Amino acid sequence: MSVSTRSGFDAALGALGGVTFVDQWEARVAKVGGKVFCLLSDAAPHRMTLKCGENSFDILTALEGIDQAPYFAKRQWVSVTPGALPDDDLLAYAARSHAIVAAGLTKKLRTELGIA
Template identity: 60%
Template structure:
């Protein structure tokens, strides 16, 4: 199932411990411990997620990937369907975003959410 579809995005996100989904900013927003780690825009079906500084430079040079509006200074990218990234690569980047954001949560909250270090 494609991550660019609402059902594919939701299925992938729900497989990650302690996640929740909300409708916000005209998007389907994935959160862990109330912190955003990814979103799927309504209508345009673009993905946005947090990446490392190095990945930000590399990814934004690829076709179909750009700085995420309003999030770019925090090293977020927007990926359009048909970009140069494979489905497996997208899943990997979304998982990295989840891990980066969940690592910023307190140990107690990570434990409550079932996140294993």
Template identity: 65%
Template sequence: MGLFDREDFDRQLGELPGVTFDDQWDAHVAKVGGKVFCLLSDAAPPRIVFKVTEESFDILTALDGAAQPAYFAKRKWVEITERAKLTDADLLAYVWRSHEAVAAGLTKKLRAELGLA
């Protein structure tokens, strides 16, 4: 089923260090150190939103089924639907990079507490 299924979303992202989950903004939100790195929308069709680099933004938003999400920083986040031609492994790799990028912005102390140091 992949990341578009809430159970798989929780299982796969829950393997990353320091991850917690909240339900907010009509979505299931994955956070590290209290900071959002990925979310699964509750709306149909399901969408996954995550933080990206400029290069990844250009690559991903060129795909059918991918776009810049509303209410997120321009060119820093993407929204992916199941229409996007990404394998589960590729999508998961982008989400892992989002986790790494957000975790890198945490304080050294918090990273150590979360097992990220």
């Protein structure tokens, strides 16, 4: 099942700890501890937006089909066109995005979510 579909997105990212989903900004939004870590746009092509580290940002945005995410004021958010990365790589970057955002949560909240 492709992570670029809503059902694949929910199944893959739902397996990560403490994840909730909401529909907002014309996208399916994955959050951890109430903070966004990944989005899948409603409109085709279903672009995925996620947070990455500084080195990954530079590498990813050099690839065709991957750009700095619009509407995200801070650097290190990328928007990925379907097919720009294999699903396994995209899932790994989504898991890393989850870890980056979760690391910014309080220890108490991480413990409550089971991701301490």
